[in-house]
Amino acid sequence: MTAVHSLMAGLADTSVRIVDLTNPLSSTTPTLKLPDPFVNLIDFSLDKVSEYDEPGPFWKHHNIHTGEHVGTHIDAPIHWISGREGHDVATIPPHRLIGPAAIIDVRAQVEADPDFLLQVDDIHAWESENGALPTNGWLLLRTGWDRFSHDQEAFVNTDETGSHTPGISAEAAKWIAEETALSGIGVETVGIDAGRGAELDPPFPVHYHLLGNDKYGITSLQNLDQLPAVGAMLIVAPLPIVGGTASPSRVYALVQDEA
Template sequence: MKLIDLSHTIVSGMPQWPGDNQPLQIHRVCAHDQEGYMASSLQFGCHVGTHVDGPVHFMAGQSSVDVLSLDAFTGRALVVDATAAGADADAPSLLEKTLLRGRDLKDVDFVLLATGWDRLWRQPGYYRHWPSLSEDLAHLLAASGLKGVGLDTPSVDVVTGSEAHSICAAASMINIENLKGLVPLADKVVNFQALPLKLEGTEASPVRAVAWLDN
């Protein structure tokens, strides 16, 4: 079994969500040439890098990431080619429900939208005008009994919106954001897993997201 890494590397000081002033630092506490071993400490917000949003992110009373079962982050995923929506970095479009026309979702747990936006990771344009879910697509996904939706952009919503988050939360779905490497998997059904840290009561967590194909 070959695992396919769908996660960005977390780097000290890398760009984060616009207006998010939470520090992002990987501190080297001990070094081989001094203490004889390496030890590090971390300081970051829960939405850093490739991460999962739990339903409680935009809906009080819903589940935080630590109480969701491990099954909630694991399953079969349909990777949908949405590169047309992300082709123009200056004018990306909404991800519409027509992307799922003719798609059978009854045997999948996740829909992963491959826009190709990850090509802009750590570039100034990454956090500007990314493709996001239309309300119609969010409602369709929520009505399909899925565990979650993931994409290779900063958010399921536009920077000033929360509609898609709220629609997904009402259906107890998780959102996996800032994925990478989805385009080569477009139009395939893969095995998918994105396990969060077990952080008490938090709405989100960085994940190491992976996919693998059936033999």
């Protein structure tokens, strides 16, 4: 039996489980809000064109309006100045969008400190228990932040000092970008950098280092609690927007359940 036939058989008998990691996209999906003087993207909305009526008697359809970086989405290298000569979202090679997932669970640290930053030592500690990070794989940061995914205020967690959401340190971002063969990283928060990422050196280091090294970032993931630390396969399906810096994406994981 070929690998493809084995996969199809597993899906058919449900020994391979599909986990949807995508936050549903609507006008209420939490989004990033940049402070003045920066300009924000528009939120997602639907504009009804017809609904089984005179403009379209047999069909219902809409125009969609959205920023690229809304909801669960993937950042392409051209999103950041360090990756400006790199791929747009339409030219990310498909084989980079499917690969093994490595899940690092830092919920306890984030519960104690919403500004928690993953360090290189944390990754090495994970590798000592689970093996090396996978080639062409995805490092997914399980923080428990998806529990706020339907609450704009809690999701961005902003006070007078700025946004307070967990992420990855500048040193760890540089290490992931330059020392691993990962395709990228995924987070449960609104952006791939921590809420206070502007205060790090360089500012927004995950964007700077990963996108500048042809690695990608996925935001607003859900249901990472349904994945094992190793063994799941991630599938990222963005729209191939020509010139796009990002795209809302459907993200799945395939998990082999124990017999």
